[in-house]
Structures are given as C-alpha cells and as structure tokens.
Amino acid sequence: MQRDLLLNSSALASLLESKVQNSIQLAELIIDLHNADDVELDEWIIQKGIASSDDLDRIRRSEVRTLVKTESDPSESRSRQLDDDLSTRNLRSQGQEHLHDARTGVGLWGKYVAKPAPASSGYSGEPGSANRYDWIEQFARGGLGAVWRAHDKNLNRTVAVKELLPDSVCSPGIVSRFIDEAVITGQLEHPGIVPIYEFGFKNDGCPYYSMKMLDGDTLATEISNFAKLPARSPERVVRFNSLLTNFVAICNAMAFAHERGVIHRDLKPGNIILGKFGEASIVDWGIAKYFNRAHDEPKEATICLKTGAHRHSRRSTAGANRTRRGDIIGTPSFLSPEQARGSVDLDPRSDIYSLGVILYEIITGQAAFSGEDTTRIIEDVRNGQFDTPRTVNRRVPKALEAICMKAMAHDRENRYESALELGQDVRQFLAGEPVTAYKESLIERGLRYCKKRQSFAVASFASLIAISVVSFVSYLTVSTAHKEEQIARKSAEQARDRAIEAHRREVAAKELAFQNLKQARKAADEWLLESSGDIEFYPGLEKTRHEWLTNAVRHYTECSQEISSDDPVLRAEAAKAIIRLGDAQRLLGNIENAKESYDKAHTLFGDLVADANESPTEMRRDHQLQLANSMIGLGLCLPHTERDDEALNHLTSAQEILQALVRQRPDDDTIVFALARCRVAQARLYHSQDRFDVAMQALRESIRTLTVMRSDNPKRSHEALLASTILDLAHIQIKCRQFHEALQTLEHALETYSRLINKSQHRPDFINGRMTVQILLGNVYCELGDSSNSIACYEEAAKDFHQQMDVMYGGGLHSENLASAQVNLAQLLHRRGDTERARQSALFGHDELVSLVELHGRTADRLRSFAVTLRTIADLSDDVEAKKLYGESLMVYDHLVETHGGDADDVAERAVSRVQQVNCDQSVAPSDRLAVLRESHEELAALGQGDRICSGRTFVQLALADALLEQGEVAAAEATFTAAVEELRARRDLTSRLRLTEILAACPLEKVRDTSRAYHEARSLVADYPRSAECRLVLAYCELQNDVASQAADTLADAVNLQGGHETLASQLCRVLIATKNGELGSIPDVQVTAIETDNTIVREPFLTRCLWHELKSKQSTSDPLN
Structure with missing residues (x-):
C-alpha cells in the first residue's frame, strides 16, 4: 500500500476515530490496514465504509489549502520571521537550502530564543483523544x-x-x-x-x-532486597512468606489468562509489580499469544535468537504477526525448554515452567540460569542443566524444592497441569499442609504437625516436663547439701573470671565497633563516591549517580552516629564519615548542607586535636590531617556563598597544618596529596579573584608535588588531579596572554591526559580533558598566527569528541568549547580558501550548539556562540543566503541586548552583523548603505575598549571609509582611516598589528598610506609570528610596494606553503600584481583572472583583499594588462 502524501497520518486517524465505536474496533481496523498490502489506500478506505471518494477529495483540498497558507502568509512579526528563517534550514544535510519543518513548524529561534526552555520531564506531543x-x-x-x-x-x-x-x-x-x-x-x-x-x-x-x-517495585527488586537480609533476621521470615503469598496471586492471575486461551511467554520477576498494599500485577504482555489459535504469534520479542539458517524479513508472506519454527521468543533465563528449542507448539505449561524459575529465584535468592553468554544460557535451558534449590541454599525446605522442581520439569508432561495447581501447592505449604509434589517422612510429618498446632504441642510438652520435674526433685534435695560447699568455694573464682571476661568483652566490642565503622566508611568511599565519579559522564546514568550519592549521604549519616561515643577512636572515624558526607553533599550540589557537615567535622577534629596530647603520634597526625581536610572542604564550599575571604583563611590554615605534617612524614602520600589538593583549591580561588600571579605559583607548586608522587606511586587519582591542575595553569596563562608558556603547559597536559587514557580507555572524562587541551592548543596557535598547527589541533579535538561518543554509546559530552573551536576552525579554513571543509566544520559547530540547547537550555553565552556560528556560515554562503543568515545573527544580538541585558561586546557584534547584512544586499542603494555604516560607527564610537569592541570598531571604520570614498567624501574617509590607525597603534595583539600594517600598506589615500612604515611593521610581524601565513602575505605585498618584487614572490610562496598549499583570493591577487610588476602576467592561470573579473562580492572580503582588488582593477583600467 502506497502512502498518500496529502492524506497524512493525522487525517487518517481522524477518519478512523469518527467511524468506529470503541478502541477494539479501531485496533482491528488498523491491523487490517497494515495487512492490506495489495490494496491502494483510497480503495481500502472506501471498501471499509470509512469515507467516500468525495470525502477523500475534500480532505486533500483542505490539506493543500493548509500548505499554501503556511507558505504564503506574510503577516509575521520580526521574531516570527527569525523563527521561520532558522526553522527552515537543515544545515547538516542541505547546506544552504531552506527546508521547512512541515510537521512541527517550530524553528530554531522558537526553540532556542523566543520560547522558554521546556521542562526535562515535559512532553511536546499532543494525545489523540481530545487532549484527554x-x-x-x-x-x-x-x-x-x-x-x-x-x-x-x-x-x-x-x-x-x-x-x-x-x-x-x-x-x-x-x-x-x-x-x-x-x-x-x-x-x-x-x-x-x-x-x-x-x-x-x-x-x-x-x-x-x-x-x-502501578505504584510499587518489581518482584525482582523485592527478591533482591529479601536476599540482602541477614540470615537470622526476624523480618526475613515475614518477607519470605509475603513473597510466596504474592507468588500464589501471580499463579492465580496466570490461571485466569490460560483459561481464556492466552499465554504470556515472557514471565519474569521484572514483569511483575508488587503494589504498596499487597497487590501483585503482571505487566508487559507484548509477546503474549493465543495458544489455541493458529498463526497468531508476534514476531518480535524481548529477545529473538535464530537457530540454523533461519532468517525472516520485516514482512513475510505469512503475515507480520507470525513466528516461525526455530525462532526463540522470550527472555533467555526464564524460557521453557520448548521455547529455547524454538518450538511454536506452546501451551500454558511453558508459562508454568517460567513460574517455576521465578519460584526458584524467590527461595534461593539467585537465578536458575545466569551468566554473560546468552548462547550458553539457552543451551542450559534446553538441556535442563541447573543446580537444585537445596544445592544452592541448604535452608530451602524440601517441600518447596519439590514444588519448584515439578514446575521446572524438563518434560512438560511432568509439570503441573495448571498454574492454579502450582499456586495451590504453595498455598498448602504456607498453611502447613502437605503438598502434592513431595512425600513427607514420618518425622517431617510430625514436625509439620507440631508447627501447625503449636499450642497443643506446647501443652503436651509442658505436661511431660512437669512429670519429669516431680520425679527429679527428690534427687535434687538429697544432692544439694553436698554441693553447697563446692558452690561457695567456687563463687569467688567465678566472680573474678566474670570481671575479667567483662573487661575483655568491652575492649573487643570497642575494637569491633571501630573496625566495622572503618570498613563501612572505606567501602562507601570506594563504591559510592569513586564509582559515582566513574559514571558521572555517561548519558542515561545521571539518575544512577544521583542515587549513589544519595545513598552515600544516607550511609555516611549512619556512620556518623558514633560521635557521641566516649572512645576517641570511634569519634574520629565518625568525624571522617562526616567529612565524606560533606563531599557527597557537595557533589550533589547541596552546598549549604555540605558546609554544615564540614563545619561539624572541623569542630570535632579540632576537639580531638586539642585532646590528643596523650595519644599516639600516628593518631595525632591523622586527626590533624582530617582537620585540614575539613578546612579544604569549607574552602571549596564558601566561594559558592560569596565568602571568599573566609574560604581563603580556611585554606591557608589547612596549608600550614599540612606543611608541618609533610615535614614530619615527607613520604606519606596521603598527606602530600592533601597538600597538593589544598594548593589547587587556593589557586582556583585566587583565579576567581583575578590574582593570577599567586594562582599560578600555587598551581606550579602542586604540579611539582604531584609529578614527584606520580613517579613514585602512579595512582590514577594522583595523575587525574595532576592533569586538571596543569590545565588550570594553562587557562590562566592564556588569560594573561602568555601564549608561549601556555604552549609548553598544554603539551604537558596533553601528555598526562594521553597517559591516563592509555590506562583507562573507557573514561570519557579523561577523553574530554584531552579534547579540551587540544581546543586550547588550537586557540593558542591561532593567537600566534600558526594556522596549520591550530587546524591540526582543532581536528584532533573533533576526533576525541567522536571517540568519547563511541565510549558513551552515542551520548557524548556536548561542549561549548568544542562548538566554538569548530567555528574557529571553519574561519581558519575559510581564510586559507578551503571552503568545503570550512563549511563542514561550521555545520558541526552549529549542530553541537543545537544539541547543547536541547539538552541544557538556552543561556546568553550559547546564544552568542550561535550568532557567531550563523555569521561564519554566512561568510561561506552566496549573497542571498548570507543576507538571511546575517539577519538572523542580528536578531539574536537584538534579543541578547533587549532581554539578557547584553553587554558592550553584544552591542559591538550587533553593529558588525548589521554592516555585514547591508554589505551583501545588492538591492540597498549606496546612500542607504552609507547611512547604516555611519549609524553603526557612531554606536561603536560610544563604547569603551576591549578586544571585541575594538575589532568590531575597526571593521566598521574600514567599511565606512570605503563607502565614503565611493561617494566622493574623501576628507571624511581620510578622517575615518586616520582614527582607525591611531586606535590600532595603541594595541599590540596580532590582529590589531595586522590591520594597522594593511592600512599603512594598501590604503588608497596617500595621506594615510605609509609603505615604508608598513614594510617595517610587516618584517616585525614575521619575526614575532614566523608561522603566520597572513603576516607573510602582508610582507609580500609590502615588499612589492617597496620595489623588491622578486623577494615578494618568494615570501608569497612561503605564505601559501604555510596555508597548506591553498590559494586565497588575496594571495591570487597579490600573485597577479607581482607578475604584473615583473612583466610575467602570462604565467597566471586563466581561472584566477576569471575569478577576479567576475567577483561581485568584493565588499564582503577582508580589507587587504579589497585593496588588492581595487589596485588591480585600477591597473587594468589604465593599462589594460589583462585583455
């Protein structure tokens, strides 16, 4: 059946629901529709009386009108316009092509800017039954x-x-x-x-x-909880009887289903819900079937394994719902042998076998069939290979074992005939009655009788005792006199022995309490906190990590109950548990609770240190170490409450304590590691206060300490802290523009993270750390003008991202740094003329930002990155597409300024977007374009200093000066160029120095142009940034201007080599000018000349490219060298 594109699923659903009386009739119609392969959809609808041909035509006309209205309605606000522009772009698959999302009509602007971020637990779809x-x-x-x-x-x-x-x-x-x-x-x-x-x-x-x-837990959870109870716990008996009672209820429910011809085929503890009020419910009937009907088995199941050469397709001639012989349907550990053989001839006894497996797990506490190898499990089920219940657990009553073994009989003829019989036998066991599956011995029958009739048995036993007592009392009277002397003599010895034993028990009890508390705390340290760290970055496990940390909080709270003990050892262990409680609370984000815990531990260890003068030396050291750890915890918490000074005081005190301990025990890794951790915490606090020098000093000390520790005892936790500390140092060096030092630091960090990954290949946090290092390396190389190494680092970061995606099963740690790095990479590739790769990187960055917004919501920084990404894609697009994209970025900046309290940088970037949009709009008159440029220039002139503000101001000044020249306003253009030169001379970063040199070398106004000064600046740039292709290109042009054209050709060749052999429009233009100067125009490829002659977007090119183009066109118009 072919889908009608105009008769969509919503319209079809409406038709069906208007013609049916109930849900069952609707379901039957849908099944018939899916099986009607050889009938056209229209014909089927008419055959079933759902609609006439006129009805179908009317529906189609309505759909067409809806589509036309959607495409043609022009009455939209500016925000709606941005919504549509962004929503219609499939940037990954279509590049610049606009494809409207006809299903949702929701654009990127609507999702990320104009509307509130959806709640994580909300649902965006609409239910079908009138929004019920x-x-x-x-x-x-x-x-x-x-x-x-x-x-x-x-x-x-x-x-x-x-x-x-x-x-x-x-x-x-x-x-x-x-x-x-x-x-x-x-x-x-x-x-x-x-x-x-x-x-x-x-x-x-x-x-x-x-x-x-259903509110409750699965039977699997209840069995697991029961198995954890102590063997002699009174609660164990109650819980065991409750599980058996629920099992009887499950058997009754299955007997009901079997009586109505249905078998479940996937019975297991996970598909049984036990409610809070004693109810037991069977769920997940997804592969149930009618065992008394032919060809009625669902084809897909919880697990479907094939035997032999059997395979089946999504649709077969037997229909979509049929299972073929050889298909294994169900969950391996709970299959019956006939299911494991792939038999389709199943009946209720298959479910009875599964019920027996469930009973096995209840009475033994473990599964009958288990392991990692599914094929082995299937084979064991087929052959009936499993341990009997009493082999696993000798305390299993023989009667229950017999019931279980009968239900799990390999030959189904030997199983219970019905689930009702199975449930009845278990009920008999609970009532203390004989069961059909087990023949009792005479002694067992007597014991069962006594257990069942306890009051009668107790009375009979009491009578027997009374008779015995009367007979024995005479003997006691005679012998008592002879024993009195012996008793008196021994009483003194016994009293002494009791006193000694009491003292011994008290000491042993304290020792046991101490060991139990210490072991419990250590187990929680390793399992709850460290394991929580291991799974922190895995998608889908956030809830698990939160549960583990919550368990840690509960566990450490219990461990800390010993603080009232008089024994200082127990109090110390309890106080350690309080510190770890604070750690768990801090990891959960409960900063106030964590601070209270650290405060409490700080007080406790302060008292213990004060009282420890008479304690052994090691105990005093341990108390001091833990006192320092509590202070470090406070130092980590207090900055969140804007109490930096108090935090720094705690960290300084901790440092003093730890330094004194290190002097006593320089070889104690625990103390040395604590000191390194303290210095890192101090450094991060200094960094947040912009105290960069002291922050870097603290980080270098920690790095030296951790490096020595790694060489002596390479623990993963030590090396992980070393890697993150080196990375912290690199961040500060970059912020201080110490790029060469940062390069060395980042190489050290790269080596450390790579070593960690080699040891723990499946730790996404380590892979993410190395990815961050590669991104920072790319940024630093970019600042140093080394585009080749910068590109290589950004590409390595992308590889780490994909490796991380593989480790995390497609989840990935979406990174704003990675998104920005990909946009930077796109800009670098665009500058060297590698347009296709530049586009791929820009789209990668775009998609990464989209994922971040969808997962974590909108923030001002993400919107800023989104706007920059749109502009980068626009730079790679033709005028029509670029105009839309620049407009979209302009709207994002408008939104930032109006609703997010945008700063001066946002205002500057908005002005740049406005200029870029008008530059690529061929329909704008020159006078109107000049007006926009003047308005933007005035807006930028009112702003202060700052890298992005000055860069934006220079960009607009140069565009305005060009426009003024085009309009003949030479004086105004000269003033604008001069203002740009004066501002750039005051700045010494690479970009500012390049723009200054370009203006001095290529400005069309002689009063501004200074080729000699430009030549000097260009040579200085190349000396400072020897791997910058842009610097060498500018030098080549300056050499051309200063009549050293032969040398200019070599310099230009070096520039192209640094760009990986890629020719940009600027390098092509410069090559043509050099060839023209040397009289070698004939050596220039025709494609370059054609590109120059037909280029209509020169206004969007960088300043130097525009100047080269105008110079070449000027030479062409005077001497006509190209014709």
Whole structure:
C-alpha cells in the first residue's frame, strides 16, 4: 500500500476515530490496514465504509489549502520571521537550502530564543483523544516504545500511558504487536493483570494505550532486597512468606489468562509489580499469544535468537504477526525448554515452567540460569542443566524444592497441569499442609504437625516436663547439701573470671565497633563516591549517580552516629564519615548542607586535636590531617556563598597544618596529596579573584608535588588531579596572554591526559580533558598566527569528541568549547580558501550548539556562540543566503541586548552583523548603505575598549571609509582611516598589528598610506609570528610596494606553503600584481583572472583583499594588462 502524501497520518486517524465505536474496533481496523498490502489506500478506505471518494477529495483540498497558507502568509512579526528563517534550514544535510519543518513548524529561534526552555520531564506531543491526558513524565523507555505517567483530565486520576515511538510506527509488525498487546491485555480483566483503560492514536499517528498506574517495585527488586537480609533476621521470615503469598496471586492471575486461551511467554520477576498494599500485577504482555489459535504469534520479542539458517524479513508472506519454527521468543533465563528449542507448539505449561524459575529465584535468592553468554544460557535451558534449590541454599525446605522442581520439569508432561495447581501447592505449604509434589517422612510429618498446632504441642510438652520435674526433685534435695560447699568455694573464682571476661568483652566490642565503622566508611568511599565519579559522564546514568550519592549521604549519616561515643577512636572515624558526607553533599550540589557537615567535622577534629596530647603520634597526625581536610572542604564550599575571604583563611590554615605534617612524614602520600589538593583549591580561588600571579605559583607548586608522587606511586587519582591542575595553569596563562608558556603547559597536559587514557580507555572524562587541551592548543596557535598547527589541533579535538561518543554509546559530552573551536576552525579554513571543509566544520559547530540547547537550555553565552556560528556560515554562503543568515545573527544580538541585558561586546557584534547584512544586499542603494555604516560607527564610537569592541570598531571604520570614498567624501574617509590607525597603534595583539600594517600598506589615500612604515611593521610581524601565513602575505605585498618584487614572490610562496598549499583570493591577487610588476602576467592561470573579473562580492572580503582588488582593477583600467 502506497502512502498518500496529502492524506497524512493525522487525517487518517481522524477518519478512523469518527467511524468506529470503541478502541477494539479501531485496533482491528488498523491491523487490517497494515495487512492490506495489495490494496491502494483510497480503495481500502472506501471498501471499509470509512469515507467516500468525495470525502477523500475534500480532505486533500483542505490539506493543500493548509500548505499554501503556511507558505504564503506574510503577516509575521520580526521574531516570527527569525523563527521561520532558522526553522527552515537543515544545515547538516542541505547546506544552504531552506527546508521547512512541515510537521512541527517550530524553528530554531522558537526553540532556542523566543520560547522558554521546556521542562526535562515535559512532553511536546499532543494525545489523540481530545487532549484527554496531561503527560507528566516518562519513567520507562525502550527501543520501540515509552511509558509515561499521565493525568486523565476526564476522570481526574493518574494513569500510565504506553506509546510507540515515531521511529517504530514505520514497521507494520511492530504496530501490530503493540495493538495485539493492548487488545490481549484489555480482554484479561483480573485483579492480577494491569487493566487497560483506552486505546487510541496521537496526532502524529503513533498508537498508545492507557492503563492503571502501578505504584510499587518489581518482584525482582523485592527478591533482591529479601536476599540482602541477614540470615537470622526476624523480618526475613515475614518477607519470605509475603513473597510466596504474592507468588500464589501471580499463579492465580496466570490461571485466569490460560483459561481464556492466552499465554504470556515472557514471565519474569521484572514483569511483575508488587503494589504498596499487597497487590501483585503482571505487566508487559507484548509477546503474549493465543495458544489455541493458529498463526497468531508476534514476531518480535524481548529477545529473538535464530537457530540454523533461519532468517525472516520485516514482512513475510505469512503475515507480520507470525513466528516461525526455530525462532526463540522470550527472555533467555526464564524460557521453557520448548521455547529455547524454538518450538511454536506452546501451551500454558511453558508459562508454568517460567513460574517455576521465578519460584526458584524467590527461595534461593539467585537465578536458575545466569551468566554473560546468552548462547550458553539457552543451551542450559534446553538441556535442563541447573543446580537444585537445596544445592544452592541448604535452608530451602524440601517441600518447596519439590514444588519448584515439578514446575521446572524438563518434560512438560511432568509439570503441573495448571498454574492454579502450582499456586495451590504453595498455598498448602504456607498453611502447613502437605503438598502434592513431595512425600513427607514420618518425622517431617510430625514436625509439620507440631508447627501447625503449636499450642497443643506446647501443652503436651509442658505436661511431660512437669512429670519429669516431680520425679527429679527428690534427687535434687538429697544432692544439694553436698554441693553447697563446692558452690561457695567456687563463687569467688567465678566472680573474678566474670570481671575479667567483662573487661575483655568491652575492649573487643570497642575494637569491633571501630573496625566495622572503618570498613563501612572505606567501602562507601570506594563504591559510592569513586564509582559515582566513574559514571558521572555517561548519558542515561545521571539518575544512577544521583542515587549513589544519595545513598552515600544516607550511609555516611549512619556512620556518623558514633560521635557521641566516649572512645576517641570511634569519634574520629565518625568525624571522617562526616567529612565524606560533606563531599557527597557537595557533589550533589547541596552546598549549604555540605558546609554544615564540614563545619561539624572541623569542630570535632579540632576537639580531638586539642585532646590528643596523650595519644599516639600516628593518631595525632591523622586527626590533624582530617582537620585540614575539613578546612579544604569549607574552602571549596564558601566561594559558592560569596565568602571568599573566609574560604581563603580556611585554606591557608589547612596549608600550614599540612606543611608541618609533610615535614614530619615527607613520604606519606596521603598527606602530600592533601597538600597538593589544598594548593589547587587556593589557586582556583585566587583565579576567581583575578590574582593570577599567586594562582599560578600555587598551581606550579602542586604540579611539582604531584609529578614527584606520580613517579613514585602512579595512582590514577594522583595523575587525574595532576592533569586538571596543569590545565588550570594553562587557562590562566592564556588569560594573561602568555601564549608561549601556555604552549609548553598544554603539551604537558596533553601528555598526562594521553597517559591516563592509555590506562583507562573507557573514561570519557579523561577523553574530554584531552579534547579540551587540544581546543586550547588550537586557540593558542591561532593567537600566534600558526594556522596549520591550530587546524591540526582543532581536528584532533573533533576526533576525541567522536571517540568519547563511541565510549558513551552515542551520548557524548556536548561542549561549548568544542562548538566554538569548530567555528574557529571553519574561519581558519575559510581564510586559507578551503571552503568545503570550512563549511563542514561550521555545520558541526552549529549542530553541537543545537544539541547543547536541547539538552541544557538556552543561556546568553550559547546564544552568542550561535550568532557567531550563523555569521561564519554566512561568510561561506552566496549573497542571498548570507543576507538571511546575517539577519538572523542580528536578531539574536537584538534579543541578547533587549532581554539578557547584553553587554558592550553584544552591542559591538550587533553593529558588525548589521554592516555585514547591508554589505551583501545588492538591492540597498549606496546612500542607504552609507547611512547604516555611519549609524553603526557612531554606536561603536560610544563604547569603551576591549578586544571585541575594538575589532568590531575597526571593521566598521574600514567599511565606512570605503563607502565614503565611493561617494566622493574623501576628507571624511581620510578622517575615518586616520582614527582607525591611531586606535590600532595603541594595541599590540596580532590582529590589531595586522590591520594597522594593511592600512599603512594598501590604503588608497596617500595621506594615510605609509609603505615604508608598513614594510617595517610587516618584517616585525614575521619575526614575532614566523608561522603566520597572513603576516607573510602582508610582507609580500609590502615588499612589492617597496620595489623588491622578486623577494615578494618568494615570501608569497612561503605564505601559501604555510596555508597548506591553498590559494586565497588575496594571495591570487597579490600573485597577479607581482607578475604584473615583473612583466610575467602570462604565467597566471586563466581561472584566477576569471575569478577576479567576475567577483561581485568584493565588499564582503577582508580589507587587504579589497585593496588588492581595487589596485588591480585600477591597473587594468589604465593599462589594460589583462585583455
């Protein structure tokens, strides 16, 4: 059946819902639709009486009108215009082509700028039944579908809604299976089976059904919790009986389903929910089937393994819902042997086997079949190879073992005939009655009888004791007199022994308490905190990490209860637990709670240190070390509360304590590491206060310390802190413009992170660290004018990003630094003329920013990066596309200035975007363009200093001066050029020096041009930045201006080599001018001349390129050298 593009899924769903009486009838129609392969959609709709041919024509006309209206409606505000411009661009797949998102109509501006960021748990889709549900949160998701907690507005109740994901709707087999699941479950009305309330389709065509919201844990969780209870815990008996009672309820529910011809085929503890009020419900009937009907098995399952050479396609001639012999349907560890053999001849006894496996796990605490090798598990199930319950756990009652073994009989003829019989046997066991599966011995029967009738047995036993006592009392009376003397004599010895034993027990109890507390704290340190750090960067595990840290908080809170003990050793261990409690709270972001914990530990260890004069030396040192650790914790927390001075005082005190300890024990890694950690915390605080010198000094001391520690004892935690500390130092050096020093530091960081990755290849945080180093290296090389090395580093950063994506199964740590680096890379590649690679990098940066906004919401910095990215893509586009993109970036800056309190840099960038937009708009009259330039220049003149402000001001000044010359306003142009020169002379960064040299060398006004000074500046630039292609290009032009054309040719060749052999328009123009000067024009390729003659976008080129182009055109008009 071919899909009609105008009769979309929403229209079809509306048609169906208007013609059916209930959800079941709707489901049957959909199944029939999916199976109607040889019928056209129109014909099928008419055959089923859903609509007439006139109805279909009317619907199509309506769809066309909607599409036309969408395309032609011009009445939109400026914000809406930006929404449309951004939404219609598929930048990754189409480059510059605009493709409107017809499904959602939501543009990038609407998603990232104009609208509030959506809540992480919200849902953007609309339910199909008149918006009946508020979709609250998604609490389960698989490869094909998802389950939501929702509010039924019609009945004011909380429900669960299961939906198919959009990607799954394209498979008829999956849709049919989903509908079958809803239909089958909806027909099984039993307290132990989750009820289905409604089936329907959402507006996007995805089917869903609503059902009862089950609040509780899975049976798997309850079994796991039960297995963790101590062997002799009184609660264990209660919980065990509760699990067996729930198992009986599950058997009853399955007996009900079997009576109605349905088998589940995927029974397992994870598919059974135990409610808070004792109810047990079976869920996930996705691969259930009617065992008394032919050709009715869903094809896909929890796991579907093939045997032999069997394969099947998404659609087969037998229909989408059929399972073929040899297909294994179900979860391997809970399959019956016949399922494991791929048999399609299944009946309720297959489910009974699975129930037996569940009972096995309840009574033994572990699975009957387990392991990593799925094929081995399947083979064991087929052969019935598993340990008997009492082999695993000798405390399992023999009667329960017999029940389990009968349910799990390899030959299904030997199993229980029904789930009801299985449940009845377990019920009999709970009641203390005999079970059918086990023949008791006489002794066992007596013991069971006594257990069942405890009051009678106790009374009989008491009577027997009374008779024995009467007989024995005479003997006691006679023998007592003879023993009195012996008792008196021994009483003194016994009293002494009791006193000794009591003292011994007290000492042992304290020692045991100390060891237990110490071991508990160490276990939590390793498992909860360190493991939490290991999974911090993995997507999908944020909740797990939060749970682990929450567990850590609870655990350390329990460990800290010993602070009231009189024993200083126990108090010290409890105080250590409080420090770790603070660490866990800080990692969770609970800064105030963390500060309270550190404060408490600080007080405790302060008291312990004061009272430790009589304690052993090692104990005193440990108390002092922990006192310092509590101070470091306070130093890390207090800056978050804007109490920098107090934080610094704590860190300074900690440093003094640790330095004294290091002098006593210079070989103690724990103390030395704490000192290094303290210095790093100090450095970060100094950095935040712009005290760069002392910050760098503290970081260098830490690096020296950690480097020595790494060579002596290379622990991962030591090396990880070393890597991040080196990176901190590089950040400050870059901020201080110490680029050459930063290069050396970053190379050291690169080496350290690479070493960490070699040892722990699956740690995404280490890969992310190396990626950050590569990005910073690229930035530093760019500042030094070394575009080749800068490009190489940015490309290595992208490789690290993709490696990180592989490690994290496609999740990735989306990085604003990476996005900016890719945009920088695009600009570098564009300057060297490598347009295609430049476009790919710009789109990479664009997509990375989009991912960041979708995952983490809008921020002012992300919007700024987004605007720069749009301008970079515009630079690589033709005039028409560039005009739109520059306009979009202008709107982003408008939004920043108006709603985010944009700073002066934003105002400057907005002015630049405005000029860039008008420069590529061929329809703007020269006078209007000049007016825009003057307005932008006045706006920038009112701003202060700063790299971005000055760079933007120079850009606008040069564009304005060119425009003034075109309009014949020479005096105004000269004043503008002069103002630019004066400002640039005051700045000494590479970009400013380049622009100054270009103006002095190429300015069309003689009063401004100073070729001699330009030549001197160019030579100085090349000496300072020997790997800068731009500096050598400017020098080549200056050499041409100073009549050394032969030398200029060599310098230009060096510039091209530094650009990887790529020719830019500026280098081509310079080559033509050199050839013209040397009388060698014939050696210039025709393509270069053609490019020069046909270029209509010269106004968008850099200043030097524009000047070279105008000079060449001037020579052409006077001597006509190119014709």
